[in-house]
Amino acid sequence: MKLSLAALLSTTAIATAAARAHVSRCTQNDTLGLLSLHEGLVSIPSLTGNESAVTTYLASYLSSHNFTVELQQVADGRNNIYAYTGSSRDARALLTSHMDTVGPYIPYGITANGTITGRGSNDAKGSIAAQVVALQQLLADGSVDDGDVAMLFVVGEEVDGAGMKAANDLGLSWEAVVFGEPTELKLAVGHKGALAVKLEAFGKAAHSGYPQLGVDANKALVTALYGLDGVELPGSALLGNSTLNYGLVRGGAAANVVSPYANASIAVRLAVDAETIKGQLDGYFGGVSGVSWSYLGFFYDPVVLDSDVEGFEKAVMSYGTDIPHLKGDHKKYLYGPGSITTAHSDHEFVMVSDLEEAVEGYKKLVLHALN
Ligand SMILES: *[C@@H]1O[C@H](CO)[C@@H](O)[C@H](O)[C@H]1NC(C)=O
Numbered sequence: 517m518k519l520s521l522a523a524l525l526s527t528t529a530i531a532t533a534a535a536r537a538h539v540s541r542c543t544q545n546d547t548l549g550l551l552s553l554h555e556g557l558v559s560i561p562s563l564t565g566n567e568s569a570v571t572t573y574l575a576s577y578l579s580s581h582n583f584t585v586e587l588q589q590v591a592d593g594r595n596n597i598y599a600y601t602g603s604s605r606d607a608r609a610l611l612t613s614h615m616d617t618v619g620p621y622i623p624y625g626i627t628a629n630g631t632i633t634g635r636g637s638n639d640a641k642g643s644i645a646a647q648v649v650a651l652q653q654l655l656a657d658g659s660v661d662d663g664d665v666a667m668l669f670v671v672g673e674e675v676d677g678a679g680m681k682a683a684n685d686l687g688l689s690w691e692a693v694v695f696g697e698p699t700e701l702k703l704a705v706g707h708k709g710a711l712a713v714k715l716e717a718f719g720k721a722a723h724s725g726y727p728q729l730g731v732d733a734n735k736a737l738v739t740a741l742y743g744l745d746g747v748e749l750p751g752s753a754l755l756g757n758s759t760l761n762y763g764l765v766r767g768g769a770a771a772n773v774v775s776p777y778a779n780a781s782i783a784v785r786l787a788v789d790a791e792t793i794k795g796q797l798d799g800y801f802g803g804v805s806g807v808s809w810s811y812l813g814f815f816y817d818p819v820v821l822d823s824d825v826e827g828f829e830k831a832v833m834s835y836g837t838d839i840p841h842l843k844g845d846h847k848k849y850l851y852g853p854g855s856i857t858t859a860h861s862d863h864e865f866v867m868v869s870d871l872e873e874a875v876e877g878y879k880k881l882v883l884h885a886l887n
C-alpha cells in the first residue's frame with residue numbers, strides 16, 4: 517500500500533512507532549516500514565570506527581523480522597552483519613552496503629515536500645533501508661525463497677574498507693552482488709580508480725633581496741605542477757578521462773623569504789589502471805628538477821560493472837566504493853537512492869520517492885540476477 521505523503525506526515529508520530537512494530541513480511545504499510553527503518557538508521561550516529569550502536573540496531577531489526585543474523589567481528593567493538601532467511605547461509609545473490617558514515621553527525625529531519633535530511637540519509641543508509649525492504653517484499657510475494665538472497669552490511673567503507681575486506685573471510689561466494697551507494701537511481705556502468713600523489717620541493721631560505729643566495733622551493737613546485745597540467749593522462753571509452761586535482765598546495769615562509777620548502781597533494785581519478793598512470797607520472801617527474809614524488813597508500817584500480825539490465829538509466833560514477841575489496845568472480849551491480857553530489861556535505865539528503873523507487877530497483881536487480 518502506498519500512502520500519500522500528506523497522510524504519512526499527519527500520522528508520523530503514531531505511524532513511525534506503529535511501523536517499527538510492524539512486520540514487513542506483510543506488504544501493507546511498506547512506505548512506513550521503509551521510512552521508519554531509515555529513520556532508525558539515520559538517527560544513530562555511526563562515524564567510521566564507532567559503528568556499534570547502529571550495528572546493534574540493524575541486527576536486532578533484522579532478527580526481529582525473522583532473518584538469521586550473524587555478526588562478524590572486524591575489530592574490537594566493530595562488526596559486520598550477515599543476514600539470510602532460514603538456515604541458508606549460502607545464497608545466490610547478495611545485497612550489500614555500508615553502515616558507517618563520514619562526520620560530522622547531522623540529525624534526521626523530514627520536510628513536507630518529502631526531503632529527508634541527515635548524515636547518512638543517502639550515503640548509505642538510504643541504500644540499506646531500501647535493500648532490506650526490497651528483500652522483505654520479494655519474500656512476502658514468494659518471488660524468492662531461502663537460499664536465494666542474503667544481505668551484508670559492513671563497517672569501515674568510508675576509510676579503508678576494513679569491513680568488506682574482512683567479509684572475504686566469511687568463506688562464502690555469490691553469483692551476483694548488488695552494492696548500494698548513491699547513484700541517483702542509475703545503474704552504474706563502472707567507477708574510476710584513485711591514486712594519491714605527494715610532491716615535495718626542498719629549497720634554501722634566503723633574503724628576498726638576494727635570491728641568488730637561496731633555492732626557491734615554491735618555484736620548483738609551481739613549475740612542476742604547471743608542466744603536469746600539460747601531461748595527457750590516458751582515458752577509456754567507458755570511464756572517460758583520467759583527471760587530476762591539485763587539492764593541497766603549501767609552501768614558503770614569508771613574502772620576503774626565498775621559500776625553503778613546499779609540498780602538494782594531488783588526487784588522480786583513474787580511467788585506466790593505476791600502474792599505467794604511475795608509469796606515466798614517474799616518467800614526467802623523473803624529468804623535472806628539484807621535486808620528489810611519492811604515492812600514498814590510498815589507491816585502487818577502476819572498476820567495470822555489470823549493467824546488462826533493462827529499465828535503468830546508466831551512468832559512470834567518479835567515486836570509490838567497497839566493490840574492489842570483495843574478492844570473487846560474482847557479477848557486480850552498483851545502484852542506490854540519493855546523489856553523491858550531496859553525500860558527505862552539510863546538506864546531505866534523499867527524497868522519500870527515491871527510497872521507494874530504490875526498493876523497486878533492488879527488486880528488479882535481484883530478480884535479474886536470479887533468472
Ligand atoms: C498499517 O496497516 C494496518 C494493517 O496491517 C492498518 O490497520 C493501519 O491503518 C495501517 N496504518 C496506516 C498509517 O495506514
Ligand SMILES: *[C@@H]1O[C@H](CO)[C@@H](O)[C@H](O)[C@H]1NC(C)=O
Nearest residue numbers: 560561562563566567569570
Ligand atoms: C559513538 O556512537 C554513539 C552512538 O551512535 C554516540 O552516542 C557516541 O557519541 C559516539 N562516540 C564518539 C566518540 O563519537
Ligand SMILES: *[C@@H]1O[C@H](CO)[C@@H](O)[C@H](O)[C@H]1NC(C)=O
Nearest residue numbers: 538539540541542580581582
Ligand atoms: C516469524 O516467523 C514466525 C514463525 O514462522 C511467524 O509466526 C512470525 O509471524 C514471523 N514474523 C515475521 C516478522 O515475519
Ligand SMILES: *[C@@H]1O[C@H](CO)[C@@H](O)[C@H](O)[C@H]1NC(C)=O
Nearest residue numbers: 626627628629630631632867
Ligand atoms: C523541500 O523543502 C525544503 C525546506 O522545507 C527546501 O529547502 C527544499 O529545497 C525543498 N525541496 C524540493 C525538492 O522542493
Ligand SMILES: *[C@@H]1O[C@H](CO)[C@@H](O)[C@H](O)[C@H]1NC(C)=O
Nearest residue numbers: 748749751755756757758759
Ligand atoms: C576529455 O578530455 C578531452 C581533451 O582534454 C576533452 O576535450 C574532453 O571534453 C574531456 N571529456 C570529458 C568527458 O570531460
Ligand SMILES: *[C@@H]1O[C@H](CO)[C@@H](O)[C@H](O)[C@H]1NC(C)=O
Nearest residue numbers: 714766767777778779780781
Ligand atoms: C606540507 O607542508 C606543510 C607546511 O610546511 C606541512 O604542515 C604539511 O604537513 C605538509 N604536508 C605533507 C603531506 O607533508
Ligand SMILES: [Zn+2]
Nearest residue numbers: 614639640697
Ligand atoms: Zn558510501
